[in-house]
Amino acid sequence: MANLAVLEQAIANDDVARRPRGRAGTEKVILAAAKGLLAEAGFQGFGINAIARRAGCDKQLIYRYFGGLDGLIEAIGADLSSWVGDNIPEDTGGMFLLTYGDLMERLALLFLEALRADPLMCRIVVWEVAESSETVRRLSDARNKALADWLNRMRGSLSAPKGVDVNAVNAVVIAAIQHLVLSAVTSGQFAGQPLKSKKDWEKVEAALKRVVRAVYG
Structure with a gap:
């Protein structure tokens, strides 16, 4: 597996080196390099020099085309603005959405x-x-808005039970999902719940369903 990863990276680097340049092409290469670096190294390893090395370009081009690191982050945010639409389909998956609880379970x-x-x-x-910064906040706001828009489009005439604070409940559910996924990456467990095998995640899914149904019916 390690040798395969090295080979894939070498092929990717060679592809970057042979790719036709010009502003549009170079911007795409830089953006792809930035996204790849962020996915692999996280924000602590995310910098102009590292991105330029990965993209195989002079770092001055990042300043010229994106205005620096903040502009590049904004470009990543714009590129990821369609993440919800690309990854969360607007169909029922064969499930009959008869209640708001059905819809929230699906989401x-x-x-x-x-x-x-x-x-x-x-x-x-x-x-x-x-990190608390305006740029990072915009990334978060864009995704949260996309999730809310998805829910509104899919909801139709469905409504939550009276007396339920929908925003607060849904925020807790989304936050729990995010924390569990991140815990799986860093430690493979959270609060004694393993987060490694298919069976582990089936337990998490079952728990999510019970929480959603306990609130929304």
């Missing part, structure tokens, strides 16, 4: 699956928690 399970499959988004979530 919770889809979000869990999408986040587990996306190392870059996991890194961005870590970044949001670890």
